[in-house]
Amino acid sequence: MILLAVNDLKCQYHTDGHTVNAVDGVSFNIEPGEILGIVGESGSGKTTIAISIMRLLADSASVSGTVFFDGTDLALLPETELDKIRWKEIAIVFQNSLEVLNPVMTIADQVIEPMIRHGMVSVNEARARCADLFLLVGLDEAWMDVYPHQLSGGMRQRALLAMALACNPRLLILDEVTSALDAFTRKEIRDLLVDLQKTRGYSMIVISHDITFVSSLASRLLVLYAGRVVEAGLTRDILNGPRHPYTRGLVHATPDIFIYKDLWGIPGDSPVGDRHKGCPFNSRCTQSIDICRKNPPLLQPCGESREIACHRGGIAMLLKAEDLRFSYQLPDGKALHAVNGVNIEVYEGEVLSIVGQTGSGKSTLAHILAGIINPDKGSVRFMNGNVQGGTMGDHFKGVQIVFQDPFSSTSNRFTVLDAVREPLDINRIGSPEERLNMAREALELVRLPSTGMFLKKYCGELSGGQRQRVALARAVVMQPKLLIADEITSALDVSTAANVMRLLKGLQNRRGFAMISISHDLTLTLKIADRIAVLNDGKIVETGNAHDVMLTPSDEYTKRLVGSRIGLCCHEHTNGEHDFLRDESQHYPGDANV
């Protein structure tokens, strides 16, 4: 049975001459008692969906599509019939603002008004029922006869909730109910909502930009971007393995989910409502292809109860390594299995950190992945081409590697300019003038001077930090799709290391390349990693979302590794708050082969 069925809903606002497509073809169903979450950033059309369900849009807006409530098409109902459904069947808790309640009417009057209109109670009983509602939402009766401006934000939110519950609706829409509240009140309201929903059993649509809040209530999520649904599925699945590049950006930018990581938002702004020919996310997407600019992707099923709108079927795989093996011949004739059957996958635009002790085979693995050494067995495929033979680094959009020791990659006798330009020279890319410009740009990107004196300096004259940046510039100048950073900070002091790491993450975020960061420094790794793979004795013993691996390591070795961090004595590394993110299967697409 379906309570609400929204089909191909489109809303446009017409304001002096131009049209804003606030909602662009959204469909979803809600069953009785279900809680559906809609997330998306400000301006993505969330509120417009909410108010168009109740047909509250201004006259300047046009709507198409159908909204069936309990089998009735709301669009066909005359106003008078609609008024019988409004609030009695579908009620809404509006985005909290001072203006959302009538400033010249008391709270009680406003709560009572719909009850009497819909014939719920007689005028005499109304006050008593209003007091009950106040009790229910945790608001003192004393506040019944005050005016809206006399309430605090949290109290007003409760009053709005009491008002919404006045007629026992079957569907409750919550629009950004907590965005104006402090963390404490937010939690109270959340708990209240959960309790009320459990006892009363109504369906809910929870709308917010706050993915943590929505996820803590809803069993199913719609991710909205520029008026379109880009990803839909069960909350748990989406949080643990976002598949659309936008969803991933959203999840990764949420401090409640990635508590250790530094915050890096999705670069760029969302297009506001104009007609986009192709995929609306195109301008911010790291894996966009030609068709993305031409046709909008349709929402298509992909796996069980999951839908994605992306021409590439979601985040694409960039590199896939299968059963890699490599051993060194020791002098005593024995073989040291440095890499011993490694399977690894790297996705577009992500940061994968490979951590492990010294001697665990990290650098060897990095060299194999970069195509510098060939594995004894197994294959590495990069964008469906073979990495072996080392040809992935000699053109744009390929694989680049930056080494631990900047002195080995940049010869003392090279000037800064020569060092940065060398890859272009060797691979004969562009005219001499273009090469110079590209080299300069690359230096600017790594925040080094790109003019005069500095270009002519010899690498031997540079500090360790500067030299590591030059090495980075050398890699960036080739505009890689995948950058492998092999212990690039280990030779640097703490402060320089932090700066280089931030720089690298910043570059990665802005330019959208994928990165494999190899490090033994767990703390630094956590600041930048989306995913972590733990390497021990040439084998990957654990992979997963960075926070999962770190908060709840499952492998013994990982536990030891995590435990070996020298923390301050007062540090506690457990946190009960995030249980809802961690239940059951926590696997990222493609992690099956760990």
Added chain:
Amino acid sequence: MNGNDRNTLIYRFVITLLVILAINFFLPRMMPGDPFSTLSSDIEGEDVIIMTEEQRQYFIHYYGMDLPLHEQFFLYLANMAKGDFGQSIYYKLPVTRVILLHLPWTILIVLSATAMSTIIGIIIGTISARNRKKGSDRFMMAGLIAFAEIPSFLLGIILLLIFSVQFRLFPLAGAITPFAHYTSLLDQVWDIAHHAFLPIITLSLAQLTGVYLLTRNTLITVSTKDYIRTAVAKGIGEKTVWTRHALRNALLPVVTRTGFMIGLMMGGAVLVETVFSYPGIGLTLRSAVVNRDYALIQGILLIVAVAILLCNLVVDRVYRQLDPRVTE
């Protein structure tokens, strides 16, 4: 309102009153001429002496006008404090009596006109706002704005010519039929209403467009507010939304305006009363000015000023009643 607030309010009121008294005193004396030598611009360059110099000096002394100006001022203040407004030189009656004789007529037409223009303005403003951008709204708007451009005395003359001169529906002048014997109270009321009708209409028409536009525009602004959307969502019906939620909020600025309007109308009454020869305070003021009847001018201006102050006070009160946000 707490005691402190009340004190500042009274304080402000007293200061305003003093300023008005001062202006009131000095302004008429800055006009050329005095009550005893009528300087009439109708007769070019010629003073028409209607009394001998001796008589003139006698009167000037009699009315205390030979004293130094500041002494006159303090005397004036002292008399005011006693409630003595002085003697009207022209009417040869106490100023208070003259005012009491004429003020009720002005109050009658000004209050009626205020009520009429406010009520009608709100009603058609609401109709217009509800039909926003439709034909009826555009038509009403264009019509009323064009109408507002006509000066009220011209409008008065036109109404007088059409309804009194042409159709003889209304009397040409006065507030009551002279020497009439009323058979009943109803008869008397009817006679008064009959006389007051055209002046009231003229005064209200002059104010109507203002009220109409303010109501319409405020309503349109209010109708885009979030609480209106909340009200619609509650399914309480369009009519309730407009009356209980939208109009109630839109009335706030209209109420304020009505207060100012009463003051404005007192001024407008001078012209309108002249056109209709309506014996109100405006007509009296006009003759007082022509005759340099200082005491009377002062008295009338003071009454008008106090009336305006009182109106503002009342508006303030009403506003507090209507808008709970200003009570703090």
